[in-house]
Amino acid sequence: MDQYINTPLTMDKVKGLQAGDYVYITGTIYTARDAAHQRMYQAMEEGKEIPFDLKDSILYYLGPTPAREGQVIGSAGPTTSSRMDKYTPLLLDNGLKGMIGKGKRSKEVVESMVKNKAVYFAAVGGAGALLSKKIKASKVIAYDDLGTEAIRELYVEDFPVIVVIDSKGNNLYEIVLQSS
Amino acid sequence: MRNLHTDEIIKNIKEMCIEANYKLASDVEERVRGAYDQEATALGKQILGQLAENLDIASEDSIPICQDTGMAIIFIKLGQDVHIEGMDLEDAVNEGIRQGYEEGYLRKSVVGDPLIRINTKDNTPGIIHYEIVAGDRVEITVAPKGFGSENMSRVYMLKPSDGVEGVKRAVLETVKLAGPNACPPIVVGVGIGGSFEKCAVLSKKALTRSMDTSSPIEHIRELEDELLLEINQLGIGPGGFGGKVTALGVNIETYPTHIAGLPVAINICCHVNRHVSRVL
Structure with a gap:
């Protein structure tokens, strides 16, 4: 089912999303x-603040290419999510509600x-030029020294993703492999 | 003896790094666009449609096809009658990469020490494979390689008794484990024979071979065809969301090996299988 949602990703929106839904995110x-x-x-383990409010937020696993003059951002597709698995449960315990990436997640994350x-969404891997067109504003808000790995605040319009894992697990x- | 100045090498490597990241070689592009008609599922078709549109946007608006513009893998076939003048060849190659990644607005994805992990900020060093060949020409292939798919690649040290069935099992197992992580539809490079490191290099080289070509060895050509068919029966599909088109092609390279061994390497590449070659 096609769905259009706006951020923040509050509980009522989370409950309406099911694995396989095609979702357009704005915000x-x-x-x-x-x-x-x-x-x-x-930082969290040391009890320090992190650069943005996690409550009802969505994280996009992305390291873009540099923007040319006049572009908001460079190529901007998802990276493989499983490398973030080690850190994810702590973020979820502190309010993170959505993640956009590609590929499998660990049992602990699910x-x-x-x-x-x-909710865990996938964007289409290798479609970074197309996805960059859905990003209307981009600003580095922390860890500038990390270059492409800095934390950016993005404003997206109708950013296309697919629900891979919903809030029921x-x-x-897995569903598509069982049915093939 | 023919003289070749390193300025020529720098300039060409710079241009090839940029070209590879904005426009797919025609053999790969045709497979990506052609996959749409082969796919049966609606979602799979939608994903493949997006990939085709992505290629259009990349070339029209000068945005790299994928944000992972890769680590620069460079194959150099150096004619033994060529004299390189100017600077050290290795320094020249890295200078070409440095200029290409800066001027081409490409991502700097290389960390220096693999454990300390500080970004080198210019995407160097590249990984260079040299081969000394007959003649007075230098053939350079630039193949920027993303690591989403690189991370899903594997080497197997099989036993001779495992035979061709063992090779097939290894390839299918690797593709299954990669699943959605490697950005399917994928291209599969396979190296069979040689030694531990030789088969790995062969598998990378296989990815740079045109997808319009088959192995010149008959039984290997058959294996390429059979593997493609079986991979596309796994059901992984575009994006891993299910479907028929899991791989766009399988290229296999082989080399003689030891009486005791059957090394097999599987190098997975996403649909953005980038490679540009020039002869200087």
Whole structure:
């Protein structure tokens, strides 16, 4: 089913999303990949603040190419999510509600998603030029020294994703293999 | 003896890094676009449609096809009658990469020490494979490689008794484990024979071979065809969301090996299988 949602990703919206749904997201989302996750995780373990409010937020696992003059952002497709698995349950426990990436997640992440009622979306891997067109604003808000791995605040319009794992733990990747 | 100045090498590598990241070689592009008609599922078709549109946007608006513009893998076939003048060849190759990734607005994805992990900020060093060949020409292939698919690649040290069935099992197992992580539809490069490191290099080289070509060895050509058919029966499909088109092609390279061994390497590449070659 096609769905259009706006951020923040509140509980009522989470409950309406099912594995296999095609979803267009509009609103503010944040980027973080390997190095930024490691830093946020360390900060949280030390009881320090992290650069944005996790409550009802969506994280996009992205490290874009540099923007040309006049472009909002460069190529901007998803990276493989499983590398973030180690850090994800702590983020979910602190309010993160949605993640956009590609590929499988660990058992621990899925269990934490069910416990915290969160959603895992996939964007199409290798479609970074197309996806960049859906990003209307981009600003580095933290960890500038990490270059492409810095945390960015993005404003997206009708950003196309597919629900892979819903808040009940249904997993589209597994469903399609069982039915083939 | 023919002289070749490193300025020529720098300039060409720079241009090839940029070209590879904005426009797929025609053999790969045709497979990506052609996959739409082969796919049966609606979602699979939708994904393949997006990939075709992505290629259009990349070339029309000068945006790299994928944000992972890769680590620069460089194959150099150096004619033994060529004299390189100017700077060190290796430094020249890395200078070409540095200029290409900067001027081409490409992502800097390389960290220096693999454990300390500080970004080198210019995407160097590249990975260079040299081969000394007859003649007075230099053939350079630039193949930027993304790591979503690289991470899903594997080497198997099979026993001779495992035979061709063992090779097939290894390839199918690797593709299944890769699943959605490697951005299907994928291209599969396979190296069979040699030694531990030789088969890995062969598998990478296989990815740079045109998808319009088959192995010149008859039983290997048959194996390429059979593997493609069986991979596309796994049901992984475009994006891993289910469907018929899991792989666009299987290229196999072989080399003689030891009486005790059957090394097999499977190098997975996503549909953005980038490679540009020039002869200087």
